[in-house]
Amino acid sequence: MLYDLHIHSCLSPCGDDEMTPNNICGMAHLAGLEVIAVTDHNAAANLPAVKKVADAFGIMLIPGIEMCTAEDIHLLCYFETVERCLEFEKLVLDSLPPIKNRKEIYGNQLIRNEDDEIIGEYEPLLIIGSSYSLWEAVELCHQMGGVAVYAHIDKNSFSALSVLGMLPPEINIDGVEIYDLANRPKLIRQGLITAETPFMSNSDAHYLEYIGEREEHLSKDHPLWELVKKLHYQKLQAE
Numbered sequence: 001m002l003y004d005l006h007i008h009s010c011l012s013p014c015g016d017d018e019m020t021p022n023n024i025c026g027m028a029h030l031a032g033l034e035v036i037a038v039t040d041h042n043a044a045a046n047l048p049a050v051k052k053v054a055d056a057f058g059i060m061l062i063p064g065i066e067m068c069t070a071e072d073i074h075l076l077c078y079f080e081t082v083e084r085c086l087e088f089e090k091l092v093l094d095s096l097p098p099i100k101n102r103k104e105i106y107g108n109q110l111i112r113n114e115d116d117e118i119i120g121e122y123e124p125l126l127i128i129g130s131s132y133s134l135w136e137a138v139e140l141c142h143q144m145g146g147v148a149v150y151a152h153i154d155k156n157s158f159s160a161l162s163v164l165g166m167l168p169p170e171i172n173i174d175g176v177e178i179y180d181l182a183n184r185p186k187l188i189r190q191g192l193i194t195a196e197t198p199f200m201s202n203s204d205a206h207y208l209e210y211i212g213e214r215e216e217h218l219s220k221d222h223p224l225w226e227l228v229k230k231l232h233y234q235k236l237q238a239e
C-alpha cells in the first residue's frame with residue numbers, strides 16, 4: 001500500500017494554514033496514496049474532520065500524533081481509532097508547560113471541520129516538549145494500544161539519534177522513520193539500527209506539495225501493518 005504516515009495539518013503552528021482536511025486528502029488522492037496519517041505536534045484535534053474527508057475519498061487514515069518528549073525527541077504514535085488518539089492527545093496536552101502560542105512568531109494552530117471551516121484554535125504552544133520522558137511516552141502509547149515509532153532518526157534535531165546518540169535497547173520501540181532512505185545503509189553500518197529494524201519513510205509534509213513525495217509502500221512485516229489490517233477490516237464492515 002502506498003503510504004504517507006507523517007503529515008502535518010494547519011493545527012501544527014509550523015504547518016501551512018492551507019493544510020486543511022480537504023486539501024490534505026485531495027492531495028493524497030492525487031498522489032495515489034492508499035493510507036495516510038495526519039500527525040500534528042502534540043495534538044490531534046483535526047483528526048475527526050480528516051477522518052470524515054478521508055473516508056469520503058476512500059483513503060485509509062491511521063490516527064496519529066507526533067509527540068515531543070521531555071528530551072525533545074519526536075515520537076510518532078499511531079492508534080486504531082480517532083477517539084483513542086484524542087484520549088492520548090488530552091494526556092499529552094495536560095503535560096505541556098503553560099506557554100501560550102505566539103502566532104506572529106510560530107504560526108496559527110487552527111482546528112477545522114470537514115468543510116475546512118475554522119472552528120477553533122489551540123492556545124497552548126504545541127511545538128514544545130511534554131513532561132513525559134521517552135520511556136513513559138512509549139509505555140503510555142502501548143498501554144493505549146498504539147504503535148510508537150521514532151520520527152526522522154536521521155535528522156539533526158528532535159530525533160532520538162540527535163539527542164541520545166543511539167537508540168536505547170531498554171525502550172520497546174516498534175520501528176523507526178528514516179527521513180532520507182539513502183541514509184539507511186550508513187545507519188546499519190554504524191550499528192545504530194539493524195537490517196531487521198522496521199522502518200518507514202514519510203514526507204513530514206508541512207505544505208501541500210510535499211504530500212506523498214516518498215512513494216513508499218508499506219510492507220507486510222511492518223509493525224503498522226497489523227493496525228492497517230484492523231482498519232481495513234473496520235472499513236469493510238462499515239461498507
Ligand SMILES: [Zn+2]
Nearest residue numbers: 066074151158
Ligand atoms: Zn518532527
Ligand SMILES: [Zn+2]
Nearest residue numbers: 006008066204
Ligand atoms: Zn513532523
